[in-house]
Amino acid sequence: MSPSVTSLCHKRPPPVPLSPISMPFPKPQSRASARRAKARHKASVIASVRRQIAQRDTTCRVCGKAFGWGEQTPEMHELTSRAALRGKPPEEIFTPENCVLLHRSCHRDVTEHRVTLAPVHLDRGATGDLVSERRQTHG
Numbered sequence: 537m538s539p540s541v542t543s544l545c546h547k548r549p550p551p552v553p554l555s556p557i558s559m560p561f562p563k564p565q566s567r568a569s570a571r572r573a574k575a576r577h578k579a580s581v582i583a584s585v586r587r588q589i590a591q592r593d594t595t596c597r598v599c600g601k602a603f604g605w606g607e608q609t610p611e612m613h614e615l616t617s618r619a620a621l622r623g624k625p626p627e628e629i630f631t632p633e634n635c636v637l638l639h640r641s642c643h644r645d646v647t648e649h650r651v652t653l654a655p656v657h658l659d660r661g662a663t664g665d666l667v668s669e670r671r672q673t674h675g
């Protein structure tokens with residue numbers, strides 16, 4: 537007896553989907569993609585506030601001189617550091633009140649505590665005037 541048409545066309549059963557429980561790491565991809573989405577969101581918030589403050593800070597907020605290349609390249613600085621605002625959403629860290637543009641060299645002076653930079657009006661933050669002061673060096 538010859539095999540019937542149906543048995544020749546017999547399809548393999550679809551593969552049994554892996555049970556999430558049987559996999560050693562249940563959701564590595566979704567976690568990684570969530571992290572990527574979070575990083576993308578943060579980058580877009582930073583880019584947005586940088587565009588806003590670039591309109592306002594046309595000169596360095598420490599020395600008041602024009603931006604340029606090399607040590608004069610504009611860099612974004614947060615008056616209240618990201619570390620101090622750890623856990624806050626990027627929208628609360630990267631705001632025009634908290635962010636300023638400084639020369640690369642002036643930024644280094646601030647981050648290495650040779651220069652202090654503080655808003656005159658705390659409620660206005662960087663949208664108001666800032667006072668910058670070079671610390672006295674000893675020795």
Ligand SMILES: [Zn+2]
Pocket residue numbers: 596597598599600601638639642
């Ligand atoms: Zn400067």
